[in-house]
Amino acid sequence: MRNLFVIWFMILTLNAMAQKTPFENSGKTETTTYSAAISYYENIAKTYSQAKLLTYGSTDFGKPLHLLVLSKDKNFDPVAIRKSNKRILLINNGIHPGEPEGIDASMMLVRDVLKADQLPQDVVICIIPVYNIDGSFNRTGTSRANQNGPVAYGFRGNSKNLDLNRDFIKTDSKNSAAFQLIFNTWQPEIFVDTHTSNGADYQYVMTLIPTQKDKLNTVLSGYLTKTLVPGLYNEMEKKGYPMIPYVNSFGEIPETGIAGFIESPRYSTGYTTLHNTIGFMPETHMLKSYDLRVDATYKLLQTYIDIVQRDAKIECLLC
Secondary structure (H helix, E strand, O other), rough: HHHHHHHHHHHHHHHHHHOHHHHHHOOOOOOOOHHHHHHHHHHHHOOOOOOOEEEOOOOOOOOOOOEEOOHHHHOHHHHHHHHHEEEEEEOOOOOOOOOOOHHHHHHHHHHHHHHOOOOOOOEEEEOOOOOOOHHHOOOEOOOOOOOOOOEEEEOOOOOOOOOOOOOEEEEOOOOHHHHHHHHHHHOOOOOEEEOOOOOOOOOOEEEEEEEEHHOOHHHHHHHHHHHHHHHHHHHHHHHOOEEEEEEEEEOOOOOEEEEEOOOOOOOHHHHHHHOOOOEEEEEEOOOOOHHHHHHHHHHHHHHHHHHHHHOOOOHHHHH
C-alpha cells in the first residue's frame, strides 16, 4: 500500500512539473531553451483544442518560424477570423535572445489562460515563441555583462550576425521573410515585441515604446493616445508595475531635454506601422532581477489581452 502511495505521489509530482516551465522549475533564475519552448507548445497544442502550433517559412538557422495561435472558438483560419469581426493580437518574443522575458512570460500566460478557460471571446492571440532561433542557440552568461540574470541566455545577432531588429524592411535574413509571411497572413490589429533595456538606470521595472502616433491614421492615432496607452499605464500601476516611457537619449542635464524613440521600418514596430498596425516595444530594466522582469512582462501581456478584448468592438480597430 505504501509503495502505491509513493508511485501515486511521484506521478502527481511529475505532472505538476510538466505543467511548469523551465523558468519556474529553476527557481525563476533560468530562461527556457528554444527546444524546450517548442516542446512545451507542442504539448500545449496536444492538450488543448483551442491552441494550434503552426510553422512558417525558414530561418537562417534552417528551422521554420513557429506561431502558436489561441482561439476560443477553435477557428484557426485568419481570413475567417477577420470575417467574424475578431481582433488579432500578435506577440513576438526573442528577437534578441539575450532579452528573453517574453519567451518565459508567454509560456506561463498561455498555460494559465487555457487552464482557467479564460481565452477572450473576441480576440485571437498569436505568439511567436522565439524569433531569433539562431541566436537562442548561442547561449552564454556573459554577452550582456551588466544584465541581472538569467543565468544563461542567447546572443543578440543571428547566425549571419544580423541584428534582426534592424532587418525588417530590408529583409537580409530568412527570419524576416518568415515574419513577414506570418504578419501579412494574420494582419494583426495590435503587435507587441518584447525586449530588455541596454542602458539607463531608473526605478521602474517596465518601460514602453508605443508606435509613433503620427505614423497612424488619425482614428487609430486617437485611439492609441487617448485610450490604449492610458489604459496600459493605469492597469500596470494597479498590478504593481508602474511604467514610464522608454527614453532613447538625453543630455547631461534635464534642461537640455530628452528624446523619445521614433522607429524606422527597419525595426519591428516601424515595419508593422506601415500596415496601420499599432505596435509596441516594451523594455524591461536590465538591472532589475530576472524574476521581476518576467513577472512584469507577464502582467503587461495579460493587460494587452484584456484591453484588446474590452475594446474589440470599437470601430477604430476595424480601420
